Amino acid sequence: MRILQKLSAVFLLAVLGIASSHAAVLIYGTRVVYNEASRDTLVRLSNEGNIPLLIQAWLDTGEDKPVAEQQVPFVIAPPVFRMNAHQGQVLRISYTGEALPQDKESVFWLNVLEIPPKPTATGQQNTLQIAVRNRIKLFFRPTALAEGPKDLGSALQWQLTGEGEHMSVTVRNPTTFFASFLDAYVTADGTSYELATDMVAPGTTATFPLLKPTRLPGRVQGVRFKLIDDIGAAIAGAASLDGNISSQSSKKD
The missing domain is CATH 2.60.40.10 (Immunoglobulins)
Known part of the structure; x- marks a missing residue:
């Protein structure tokens, strides 16, 4: 590719x-x-x-x-x-x-x-x-x-942080591998709001603010994200904000 x-x-x-x-x-x-x-x-x-x-x-x-x-x-x-x-x-x-x-x-x-x-x-x-x-x-x-990461997305731990227009999501990477994000969205009342993502190093925590600061309406359901694997494929996942995975799939980037 x-x-x-x-x-x-x-x-x-x-x-x-x-x-x-x-x-x-x-x-x-x-x-x-x-x-x-x-x-x-x-x-x-x-x-x-x-x-x-x-x-x-x-x-x-x-x-x-x-x-x-x-x-x-x-x-x-x-x-x-x-x-x-x-x-x-x-x-x-x-x-x-x-x-x-x-x-x-x-x-x-x-x-x-x-x-x-x-x-x-x-x-x-x-x-x-x-x-x-x-x-x-x-x-x-x-x-x-040498075997590479297995189910890296499932290991990530998510938490809703901030308030009002400064709402953000904090992600902890407890693994020994880098988590490289293609994108990530927080979902509130059925609408997705994009987060400003970055690579998260092994054993560290990063905070992703909303790409466009806004006050989220109603209840936040969870987060959707895509990680990039060794060959550039996008691995899609979704999690509740206490870290419980609700789904995971993969597709070619």
């Missing part, structure tokens, strides 16, 4: 004119799961555009500090390369062996930056060149957790 993750743009050159730019590089998959026992893992890329690109790839921890100051126990080969139009490339990611938690998953971010060539024609000089960064998660899964 090819899902393009277009998350940010970095400006390289601004002169007089402005030209629109769209990411040309596709990453095959929405996430990378690195099992500790693996020698390495491969990530496929494809240049769907009509011009060659310079590609830079790296991993970071997601921290708000320079990449050089972040401790990332992986190497990528190749880290910089040229990718011609309508051609592919394989990134090889290898774990360097530094100590990571053995009782829970760890998460890192794979970044793929595409840099267009400099304009050559005279009429292209006054343009805005944009380098587009694609970004997806890399989950490191220790050997003890």
